[in-house]
Amino acid sequence: MCSDIYKVQLENIFEGPMDLLVYLIRKNEVNIYDIPISMITDRYLDYIEWMKSMNVDIAGDFLVMAATLIQIKSRMLLPVHDDSDEEDPRQEITRPLLEYLQMKAAALQLNERDMLGEHTFIRSPSKISDPGTLPDHEIRVDIFDLIKAFQRIIENLSSDISLDVVADKLSIKDRMIELSHLLKEKGFLIFQELIGNAAGKADIIVTFLAILEMVKRNAAHVIQRDDTDTITLYLNEITHA
Amino acid sequence: MPELKFILESFLFVSEEPLTLEKMRAALPFTDTKGIKEALQSLKNEYDQRQGSICLIEVAGGYQLRTRSEYADWIKKIIQTSAQRLSPAALETLAIIAYKQPIMRSDIEHIRGVDTGGIIRMLLDRKLIKILGRKEIPGRPLIYATTRYFLEIFGLRDIKDLPAPKDISDLGKPVVDAPE
Amino acid sequence: MPELKFILESFLFVSEEPLTLEKMRAALPFTDTKGIKEALQSLKNEYDQRQGSICLIEVAGGYQLRTRSEYADWIKKIIQTSAQRLSPAALETLAIIAYKQPIMRSDIEHIRGVDTGGIIRMLLDRKLIKILGRKEIPGRPLIYATTRYFLEIFGLRDIKDLPAPKDISDLGKPVVDAPE
Numbered sequence: 001m002c003s004d005i006y007k008v009q010l011e012n013i014f015e016g017p018m019d020l021l022v023y024l025i026r027k028n029e030v031n032i033y034d035i036p037i038s039m040i041t042d043r044y045l046d047y048i049e050w051m052k053s054m055n056v057d058i059a060g061d062f063l064v065m066a067a068t069l070i071q072i073k074s075r076m077l078l079p080v081h082d083d084s085d086e087e088d089p090r091q092e093i094t095r096p097l098l099e100y101l102q103m104k105a106a107a108l109q110l111n112e113r114d115m116l117g118e119h120t121f122i123r124s125p126s127k128i129s130d131p132g133t134l135p136d137h138e139i140r141v142d143i144f145d146l147i148k149a150f151q152r153i154i155e156n157l158s159s160d161i162s163l164d165v166v167a168d169k170l171s172i173k174d175r176m177i178e179l180s181h182l183l184k185e186k187g188f189l190i191f192q193e194l195i196g197n198a199a200g201k202a203d204i205i206v207t208f209l210a211i212l213e214m215v216k217r218n219a220a221h222v223i224q225r226d227d228t229d230t231i232t233l234y235l236n237e238i239t240h241a
Numbered sequence: 242m243p244e245l246k247f248i249l250e251s252f253l254f255v256s257e258e259p260l261t262l263e264k265m266r267a268a269l270p271f272t273d274t275k276g277i278k279e280a281l282q283s284l285k286n287e288y289d290q291r292q293g294s295i296c297l298i299e300v301a302g303g304y305q306l307r308t309r310s311e312y313a314d315w316i317k318k319i320i321q322t323s324a325q326r327l328s329p330a331a332l333e334t335l336a337i338i339a340y341k342q343p344i345m346r347s348d349i350e351h352i353r354g355v356d357t358g359g360i361i362r363m364l365l366d367r368k369l370i371k372i373l374g375r376k377e378i379p380g381r382p383l384i385y386a387t388t389r390y391f392l393e394i395f396g397l398r399d400i401k402d403l404p405a406p407k408d409i410s411d412l413g414k415p416v417v418d419a420p421e
Numbered sequence: 422m423p424e425l426k427f428i429l430e431s432f433l434f435v436s437e438e439p440l441t442l443e444k445m446r447a448a449l450p451f452t453d454t455k456g457i458k459e460a461l462q463s464l465k466n467e468y469d470q471r472q473g474s475i476c477l478i479e480v481a482g483g484y485q486l487r488t489r490s491e492y493a494d495w496i497k498k499i500i501q502t503s504a505q506r507l508s509p510a511a512l513e514t515l516a517i518i519a520y521k522q523p524i525m526r527s528d529i530e531h532i533r534g535v536d537t538g539g540i541i542r543m544l545l546d547r548k549l550i551k552i553l554g555r556k557e558i559p560g561r562p563l564i565y566a567t568t569r570y571f572l573e574i575f576g577l578r579d580i581k582d583l584p585a586p587k588d589i590s591d592l593g594k595p596v597v598d599a600p601e
Contacts, residue, residue, distance in 0.1 A: 015510055016535030061535055099532055106586045107509065107516040116574045117502055119490040121255045124437050142568070143395040143404060143552050144545045149329070150336035151406040153352060212351060222355055231355065243474070243491055251474035251492040252499045260499070268498035294423065294431035311423055312431040318448040319432045319440070402554045408563050412526070412538035415546050416511075 017065035018100045020047060025097070032097060035090050037076055041069040068093065175210035176219075183220065183235040191222070191231035245272065246280040246287075250306075259303030334360045335369060335387075339403060342386040343373045349385075361385065369394070425452060426460040426467075430486075439483030439573060481572035482579055514540045515549060515567070520586055522566040523553045529565075541565065549574065 014020040024043050030036055048066060051058055075089040088094075114120045182189060194207050211233060214220040223232050252260055252268070265277050281304055285297040294312045298305055308316060327335065334357050337349050350357050364370045368390045375381040387400065397403060428449065432440055445457050461484055465477040474492045478485055488496060507515065514537050517529050530537050544550045548570045555561040567580065577583060 016533060018534035059535070065534070096532070096534075100534070102586050103513060103517050103520065103532060106520055106584075107512040109584050109586075110516055110519070110575060111507075111512055113575045113577075114490045115506070116487070116576065118506060119493045120576065121251075121488045121493070121496050121500075122437070122485060123254060123434065124257060142548070143397070144409075145332060146336050146339060146395065147404050147406055147409050149332045150340050151409065153333060153337065154406060212354070215354075216347070216351060243495075247472075247474040248492065248495045251488045251496050254475055254486075254488060255496055255500055264499065268495070292427075294427040295434055306434075308431045308434055312428065315423075315428050315448070316431055316435050319444065320435065396551075396553060398554055404552055404555075404563055408552075409542065409545075412542040412545075413536075414539055415543035416508075416539035417543075 016059070017062045018097070020044065020062070021065070021093070021097060022101065022104070032094060032101075035094065037069070037073050037090055037093075041066075041073045044069055172206055172210050172213060175206050176214055179207075179210055179214065179233075180219065180235065183233065187234075189233045191233055194233075244280075245269075245276065246284040249277065249280055250284055253297065253304060253306045256305070259301045259305040261303040264303075330355075331360050331363060335364060335391075338364070338370050338385050339387050339391070339400070342400075343384040344386075345376055345382045345384050347382060424460075425449075425456065426464045429457065429460055430464055433477070433484060433486045436485070439481045439485040441483040444483075478576065479578050480576050481569050485573075511540050511543065515544060515571075518544070518550050518565050519567050519571070519580070519583060522580075523556075523564040524566075525556055525562045525564055527562065 014023065021040070021044065024040055024047070025032060025035065028039070028043065030040065045066060048058060048062060072089045072092060116122065179189065179194075191211070194211075211220070211222065214233075215222055218236055220233055220235050223234065248269070249265060252265060262274055262277060266272070266274055269277065281297065288296050294308050295306055296309050298307055330353075333353060334349060337352050338344055341348065341352075346357065346361060349361070361370070365372070368388055370385050370391065371388045373384045373386040376384050392398070392400065395403075429445060432445060432448070442454050442457060446452070446454055449457065461477070468476050474488050475486055476489050478487055510533075513533060514529060517532055518524055521528065521532075526537060526541060529541070541550070545552070548568055550565050550571065551568045553564045553566040556564050571577075572579065572582075
């Protein structure tokens with residue numbers, strides 16, 4: 001536990017191996033088109049070693065990059081055939097580095113723009129802080145909103161799944177009878193109160209299932225008022241004689 | 242430093258409610274209420290002389306930029322055409338239909354736990370869902386599915402393109418983005 | 422009837438979103454796109470000459486009234502703004518998606534060299550990017566693109582309005598902010 005206190009997140013220093021490489025290249029003022037691979041590899045490994053000694057969790061990405069560097073270094077040591085159709089082994093690292101630097105520069109350019117809500121404002125600033133369900137089309141939702149809505153439903157229903165394990169079928173039936181009696185007595189029941197009064201998770205699930213079953217059987221119906229979150233359970237008039 | 246009246250103008254422009262003199266003063270410690278009042282008067286005069294669509298009025302104990310009443314009929318025309326939002330309840334119902342289609346109303350209500358008749362009708366009206374037919378079980382209930390327009394709205398080529406909740410949970414937790 | 426440019430001004434004043442020429446045209450059947458464009462230009466010139474706190478800009482495929490950046494520090498005194506700024510990592514990811522869209526998560530991570538799931542999710546939550554669909558390769562991964570809201574936030578007319586990324590040859594001597 002004690003050593004955990006001194007643990008540093010490597011990501012907080014260099015977000016990833018590309019970041020670290022960019023730093024080393026800049027710090028050592030090397031030409032990116034002619035990277036002294038041996039030196040950069042050594043510096044890179046030094047850094048990883050230092051991090052290890054500092055008790056830092058080293059992400060796998062950093063080790064993959066270390067392996068790549070070592071491999072390039074060893075390929076550079078092989079004798080060069082003069083019919084050199086072969087690509088400079090360093091290209092394997094130069095190309096992605098250039099692309100990364102290009103995107104980093106693009107990010108800086110983005111950052112220099114006048115940002116809405118930071119440098120410039122529109123008449124309804126609340127829209128900026130809460131993009132809510134924003135439009136790409138006439139209807140102001142996107143597909144991510146749709147998945148999130150579905151995910152919410154699934155999460156709320158997860159009790160439904162565990163229910164077969166937890167709940168005893170008999171007790172659902174018992175609870176249905178109990179609820180019917182209560183409904184006859186009171187006329188209606190507030191869902192949140194039923195849940196609130198339940199003893200433990202299993203009880204909540206049984207109550208919930210009992211309600212679902214009653215609704216399914218048309219023995220009761222449930223109404224949610226728009227203005228509140230209150231869900232009310234009513235007994236149905238028995239129509240079938 | 243910009244002119245005081247224009248600083249006040251920027252305040253009024255971004256305020257969703259009438260702005261009181263006290264609030265303006267609190268944001269402008271170098272000046273006093275008298276100075277602010279004078280600058281507001283000069284701004285008001287400018288707007289009045291210009292005879293554009295915007296005016297500065299004193300209302301509900303504060304100041305506010307508004308459109309002149311002559312523009313009301315025009316403005317109504319543009320507001321009608323703006324986008325509509327789907328309520329969370331409608332979005333949930335639509336999500337259930339999209340992911341579980343073809344589906345009966347009773348199954349939707351079973352999942353949501355509430356009556357959905359009104360929402361289904363609204364989704365039908367807006368052509369986001371359609372009646373696919375009837376299920377051959379007692380009562381022959383209607384079954385629902387999403388429409389081609391639904392795919393268009395959500396930029397999907399095919400209903401199989403619909404991302405699963407798993408696709409999102411695979412991304413992990415959103416990072417808390419606190420620069421500096 | 423009021424002057425066309427002032428009718429347009431009233432439209433822009435009440436619209437929460439950038440207003441497209443098509444929408445303005447639909448509300449003004451007696452005129453054409455050319456007439457509307459000219460009136461907007463004349464309104465823009467008027468705002469520019471006046472040098473007040475408001476300006477008219479072209480953004481996200483439409484037109485919008487906004488405050489000039491010189492007033493930002495003043496405005497922040499009067500309204501609460503939640504932090505809009507993005508971390509360097511989020512900006513990098515956003516830049517990659519903006520320039521390479523449509524793009525898969527694995528391609529983003531290939532360029533950045535680190536896991537980006539949490540950042541993608543945060544950018545989705547903030548509506549700066551959206552899920553465009555799936556790529557027709559094994560696993561059918563999701564592909565991402567920037568939204569219209571992204572254009573609004575960064576004041577871009579359209580995605581082609583993004584400045585060309587610096588030429589790769591300029592990057593030989595990288596100017597990047599490395600941590601101390």
